[in-house]
Amino acid sequence: MKAYLKAAYVRVSRLLHHTPLSRVRWVASLHNWLYGRLSFGDRVSVGGFRLYVDPRDRTIAKKIALYGGYEPFLQGVLLRHAQAGTVVIDVGANVGLHTLPLAGKVGKSGRVIAFEPDPENHSLLLKNLQANGLLSRVTVYNVGLSDKGGGALLYQSAANRGGLSLRPRTLTPPSARPSLPSRFAWPSAMTCSESSPPSPWSRSTSKAPSRS
Numbered sequence: 001m002k003a004y005l006k007a008a009y010v011r012v013s014r015l016l017h018h019t020p021l022s023r024v025r026w027v028a029s030l031h032n033w034l035y036g037r038l039s040f041g042d043r044v045s046v047g048g049f050r051l052y053v054d055p056r057d058r059t060i061a062k063k064i065a066l067y068g069g070y071e072p073f074l075q076g077v078l079l080r081h082a083q084a085g086t087v088v089i090d091v092g093a094n095v096g097l098h099t100l101p102l103a104g105k106v107g108k109s110g111r112v113i114a115f116e117p118d119p120e121n122h123s124l125l126l127k128n129l130q131a132n133g134l135l136s137r138v139t140v141y142n143v144g145l146s147d148k149g150g151g152a153l154l155y156q157s158a159a160n161r162g163g164l165s166l167r168p169r170t171l172t173p174p175s176a177r178p179s180l181p182s183r184f185a186w187p188s189a190m191t192c193s194e195s196s197p198p199s200p201w202s203r204s205t206s207k208a209p210s211r212s
Contacts, residue, residue: 006038013066032058040065049100052127059160070097085109091145094162095124103134112137117144117154118164
């Protein structure tokens with residue numbers, strides 16, 4: 001029975017997508033409530049990749065589950081510019097929605113350097129790279145980039161697990177929970193050397209943690 005309800009929910013969601021009705025507040029609230037109740041889980045498929053997501057997310061994970069993707073135009077632009085053997089920098093990699101196809105595009109001779117300051121998103125990013133066999137092509141740093149190094153408390157939107165800000169009032173919805181303290185690195189200090197990453201950065205290219 002639940003499978004039929006989920007199928008009907010997805011069908012109605014796609015019909016309402018990008019329509020004025022979908023922007024009505026009570027409709028959006030009901031839509032989010034039903035998404036949570038129907039339990040879409042923590043795994044989705046997009047573009048041929050398996051993606052682990054945070055089931056609490058009501059933005060990126062929800063849109064992938066319902067519409068089959070997120071920011072397809074942006075991803076298309078990125079993939080047109082990435083070539084085999086090149087180095088691509090992904091700032092704010094989140095759980096790897098763009099990191100995975102970029103790693104596939106640059107190939108074994110290329111490299112993606114990904115930065116993600118939120119610890120939970122960083123863990124999912126590593127898990128997704130490992131699940132898709134792309135961990136060896138990506139260097140992951142658990143830091144954000146700033147005009148100066150140091151640490152700061154990031155705030156995370158309750159509806160968008162990728163929505164992070166130093167100022168909680170800038171988030172939507174404005175009620176946001178503090179993320180764990182995050183570190184920031186100064187990009188001009190960056191080096192692409194695989195053997196000696198900058199000491200203030202946490203580099204992760206090995207075993208991904210399991211959250212299954």
